[in-house]
Amino acid sequence: MNIYFVLPLFVILSFIFFIFYRQQKRLAHYSGISTLSQIKKTLTSQRFWLVILGFVLTIGFWYAAVYWLPFDAFHRLPGPDEVVIEWLSRDPYxxxxxxxxxxxVHILYSTYRATVSFLLATILGVPFGLLMGWSRRFYEYSFPLVEMIRPIPPLAWVPLSILMLPGVEPAVIFVTFLVAFFVTTLNTLLGVQSIDQAYFRAALCLGASSKEILYDVVIPGSLPYIFTGLQISMGAAWFSLVAGEMIAAQYGLGYLIWQGYSLVKYPTIIIGMVTLGFIGYGSSAVIRYVGKRLMAWREQELGGLGVTYEE
Amino acid sequence: MRCEKSGRIEVSNLCKRFHKAGKDPLQVLQNCTLTIEPGKLNVLIGPSGCGKSTLANILAGYDSPDSGEITIDGSPLKGPGTDRLMVFQETALWPWMTVMENVIFGPTVRGEMSKKEAREEATRILELVGLQDFKDKYPAQLSGGMQRRAELARALINRPKVMIMDEPFRGLDDLTRELMQEYYLKIFEKTNCTTLFITTELEEAIFLADRILIMTFLPGRIKTIIDVDLPRPRNYHVLTSKKYLQIKAEALEYLIEEGRKCFGEDCNIANTMVDEFRRQADNRH
Structure with a gap:
């Protein structure tokens, strides 16, 4: 046990504790008790221990399956201890x-590609979806086409995109973008269609022009669906990105995982997978945070932490 | 804040027929003729499904009649406009805007007031409807009754010539509904805005109205008009006055007659009710 092994463990654990503490502080604020007693309450709650139990059981099963249980399929896999030691080792085997x-470098490549694809998909998909929901005519043109192209799996696009685009990099980004784009577009469309007709009628009879209806009714009204769409789109971007990287890339977590398989570096596969899990979780959290900031009214409507006044 | 004494709507020989696939066309309005008196609270009452909302939608300009003429202050009516504003059965406040933002929407999008002016005006009107402390809340944070009042404020700020209220207190619980009626009456007595108020409740109608227009069951026409000359300002004491009961008995007779048409002829309970009511009114006499 040297310092280089213990220090990162310590950093990870304190990061988890930091997140936990902040959340408890927020909860304590809303239920009007001190942070310390909120933490006590959480630590003694059944729910908390069930969460912990879930993790312990999963990792325990993994460990047992690799070392003790008579499952041949698992014996080729590295155990959790081996993965953690490799992951935190100064001199990885x-x-x-x-x-x-x-x-x-792998993480940066993947994050860069996912971010670019996601941003492109958002910049193009949200207006596209709004337009589809806004204009009946545009909807008629585009909806059947979108529904035809959407079910084509991302991997089926790889050969074509490599043929069409200059180089592997744009091809991988294009494939990733495509999946995220459809998710964003369709959720935005759904968002516009879900707006109550009464909201349009009220705006119309108060004398709003089309532009004002777009800015004051269509966009804010579809925002909840748009943000749900963005979260799904982020997830979709990650999985098609990894698929793309496995086939046609020189760097990235997908490439790392695939290379780990072909070069028999099994712990590396798991390191890549777990890293993907963390980054995916983090990117979803960022979108949720932005969404919450933009939709204060929504929080009140869902009744989560808002206060309702009674006469 | 008082509305100008204008907004006289004259409707003559209005006809409207609805066509539904696979069904006989439904004549909802036939030769419907009525006048909405300016500065008065005109209440339109009739059995449910008799075409009250259809008439309201036509007056607000959301729907067009098959034939007939409508004029407002002498000029023919065309399309929706801010001179006639409608308050709906269900609340249509935009949930993503605060109460204040909802209220100032009308005058600011039409460019009639700057944001600052609109805010000042809105503050006055929100005070009138008793929501001054809730102007920065979102609609979801308000109770049902408060939402209706916020909606009223959003309409009032536009100084419409005519307010069309389509069963605005429907869906509220009894107590809130009664409080809202009193509240609304106060607002009306302050503003004297020409109003067409649609309801199915006779008590509500008499309590609020200057004139009650009773509608026939399909096809809809105005069956009769009852002037309610109960003194203003009114409060719940009128509900026990002799005059009130007389009007109620009179109106009930017309209404039950129409109401029976939706149930068929053999509706003896209704007759008994009318008789009972007449007796009560006579006793008090």
Whole structure:
């Protein structure tokens, strides 16, 4: 046990504790008790221990399956201890750990591609969806086409996009973008269609022009669906990105996982997978946070933390 | 804040027929003729499904009649406009705007007032409807009765010539509904805005109205008009006055007659009710 092994563990654990503490503080604020007693309440609640139990059971099963249980399929896999040691090792046996530069290069490549695709999909998909919901005529043109193209799996686009686009990089981004784009567009469309007709009628009879209806009714009214769509789109972007990287890339977490498989570096596969899990969770959290900031009214409507006044 | 004494709506020989696939066309309005008196609270009452809302939608300009003429202050009516504003059965406040933003929407989008002016005016009107402390809340944070009042404020700020209220207190619980009626009466007595108030409740109608227009069951026409000369300002004491009961007995007779048409002829309970009521009114006499 040297410092280089313990320190990152400590950092990860304190990060988890920090998130936990902030959440407890918020909860304590709304239920009007001190943070300390809120933490006590949470730690003694059944729910908290069920969450912990879920993790312990899963990792425990993994460990048992690899080392003790007579499942041949699992014996080829690395155990959780092996993965953690490799992941936190200064001198990793298979070449990838938190102390190697390559690890971050892979993460950066993947994050960069996912972000670019996601932003492109949002910039193009949201207006496209709004337009589809806004104009009956445009809807008639585009909806059948979108519904035809959408079910084509991202991997089926890989050969065409490599043929059409200059180089592998744009091809991978294009494939990723495509999936995220359809999710965003359709959710935005659904958002516009879900707006109560009474809201349009009220705006019309108060003398609003089309432009004002777009800005004051259509966009805010569809925002809840748009943000649900963005979260799904982010998830979709990650999984098609990894698929794309496995087939046609030189860097990235998908490439790392695939390379780990072909070069028999099994712990690296798991490191790549777990890293994807963390990043995916983080990116969803960012979108949720932005959405909450933009939709204060929604929080009140859902009744979560708002206060209703009675006469 | 008082409305100008204008907004006289004259409706003559209005006809409207609805066509539904696979069904006989439904003549909802036939030769419907009525006048909405300016500065008065005109209440339109009739059995449910008799075409009250259809008439309201036509007056607000959301629907067009098959034939007939409508004039407002002498000029023919065309399309929706801010001179006639409608308050709906269900609340249509935009949930993403605060009460204040909802109220100032009309005058600011039409460019009649700057945001600042509109805010000042809105503050006055929100005070009138008793929501001054809730102007920065979102609709979801208000109770049902408060939402209706906010909606009223959103209409009032536009100084419409005519307010069309389509069963605005429907769906509120009894107590809130009664409080809202009193509240609304106060607002009306302050503003004297020409109003067409649609309801199915006779008590509500008599309590609020200057004139009650009773509608026939399909096809809809105005059956009769009852002037309610109960003194203003009114409060719940009128509900026990002799005059009130007389009007109620008179109106009930017309209404039950129409109401029976939707149930068929053999509706003896209704007759008994009318008789009972007449007796009560006579006793008090």
């Amino acid at each position: 298979y070449g990838i750990s938190i102390y190697t530069k390559e690890y971050y």
